[in-house]
Amino acid sequence: MTKQTAKPFLTNLYKGNNMIDFRSDTVTQPTADMRAVMNNAAVGDDVYGDDPSVNQLEHVAAERHGFESALFCSSGTQANLLALMAHCERGDEYICGQQAHNYKFEGGGAAVLGSIQPQPIENNADGTIDLNKVVAAIKADDFHFAKTKLLSLENTIGGKVLPLSYLEQARECVNKHNLALHLDGARVYNAAVKLGVDITEITQYFDSVSICLSKGLGAPVGSLLLGNKALIDKARRWRKVLGGGMRQAGMLAAAGQYALENHVTRLSDDHDNAAYLAEKLNSLSGFDTTPFQIDTNIVYANVDEAIDLKAVANKLKEKNILFSAGKPLRLVTHLGVTKHDINCFIDALAAEI
Numbered sequence: 210m211t212k213q214t215a216k217p218f219l220t221n222l223y224k225g226n227n228m229i230d231f232r233s234d235t236v237t238q239p240t241a242d243m244r245a246v247m248n249n250a251a252v253g254d255d256v257y258g259d260d261p262s263v264n265q266l267e268h269v270a271a272e273r274h275g276f277e278s279a280l281f282c283s284s285g286t287q288a289n290l291l292a293l294m295a296h297c298e299r300g301d302e303y304i305c306g307q308q309a310h311n312y313k314f315e316g317g318g319a320a321v322l323g324s325i326q327p328q329p330i331e332n333n334a335d336g337t338i339d340l341n342k343v344v345a346a347i348k349a350d351d352f353h354f355a356k357t358k359l360l361s362l363e364n365t366i367g368g369k370v371l372p373l374s375y376l377e378q379a380r381e382c383v384n385k386h387n388l389a390l391h392l393d394g395a396r397v398y399n400a401a402v403k404l405g406v407d408i409t410e411i412t413q414y415f416d417s418v419s420i421c422l423s424k425g426l427g428a429p430v431g432s433l434l435l436g437n438k439a440l441i442d443k444a445r446r447w448r449k450v451l452g453g454g455m456r457q458a459g460m461l462a463a464a465g466q467y468a469l470e471n472h473v474t475r476l477s478d479d480h481d482n483a484a485y486l487a488e489k490l491n492s493l494s495g496f497d498t499t500p501f502q503i504d505t506n507i508v509y510a511n512v513d514e515a516i517d518l519k520a521v522a523n524k525l526k527e528k529n530i531l532f533s534a535g536k537p538l539r540l541v542t543h544l545g546v547t548k549h550d551i552n553c554f555i556d557a558l559a560a561e562i
């Protein structure tokens with residue numbers, strides 16, 4: 210029998226698609242060191258509770274964020290859905306922002322799969338939700354109404370950091386009205402790094418928190434859900450029902466743990482790069498970032514009507530630069546984007562407008 214040789218595409222393993230990609234921080238490629246950790250990860254069947262790397266990640270993550278338990282989930286969408294389904298029963302409702310990911314961008318999963326009614330409330334410009342409006346939306350105990358069970362916040366939201374003082378007020382509010390408090394913390398580490406505080410300064414206010422390992426933290430797949438044991442047990446059950454019970458998931462969990470241990474402090478590079486990108490972009494005629502609060506790694510800009518962004522995006526794609534041609538323009542920095550890449554992008558953009 211002839212010995213199998215490595216297929217040619219494997220030689221480019223660490224380089225990914227070789228693009229400068231501003232579409233999202235979900236596009237990051239696992240680094241060589243992360244891949245080495247994944248390669249060496251001990252694995253077992255996690256549905257049997259046998260995967261040492263998943264168990265370790267869940268243990269470390271619970272402790273690190275100040276919770277009793279943690280659950281490794283396949284995505285942020287799944288972690289949020291599990292949180293909603295663990296907090297709420299059929300006919301219950303959660304209050305969230307009109308711009309909340311777990312209202313607007315998750316296919317209506319809570320309603321579709323959980324029979325849970327969302328009660329969205331417009332977000333303020335800074336991403337907060339007016340707590341007076343939250344209180345006004347809480348339904349009385351009356352069989353005409355859904356039962357209001359939960360307030361769900363998002364931090365960062367559109368890259369904006371919620372003030373710690375607001376989180377404290379939100380906690381007081383839910384305590385007073387007997388609601389639980391969930392955080393969609395897909396990018397909560399960006400918030401902690403921006404504020405220069407330990408992650409627990411944020412997570413302490415919440416009954417549950419979801420965290421994406423696969424965005425700025427740079428793991429290939431996976432999110433965490435954190436909560437007390439009863440809540441996580443319930444979420445674990447729903448995860449299996451939803452087809453999210455994974456088997457030898459330890460290779461992914463090991464990447465997630467590596468990301469938590471090695472890719473947090475470097476998020477400040479992404480924030481610095483975003484500020485640099487915003488400044489450069491703003492210096493181009495037809496682009497205006499000034500109406501937007503750019504706290505972390507997401508840059509928004511208004512774009513002149515006369516500029517055909519789709520055509521520009523197609524041109525830049527030929528130069529190996531990817532961005533989403535929406536108006537307002539939204540660009541995301543991450544560990545795959547350097548200052549040099551930003552300069553290349555700005556030069557290419559300037560040449561096309």
Ligand SMILES: *Cc1c(COP(=O)(O)O)cnc(C)c1O
Nearest residue numbers: 284285286287310363393395421
């Ligand atoms: C990306 C994101 C999610 C969902 O994460 P996926 O892993 O893409 O499902 C949830 N909430 C927020 C705020 C996000 O940005």
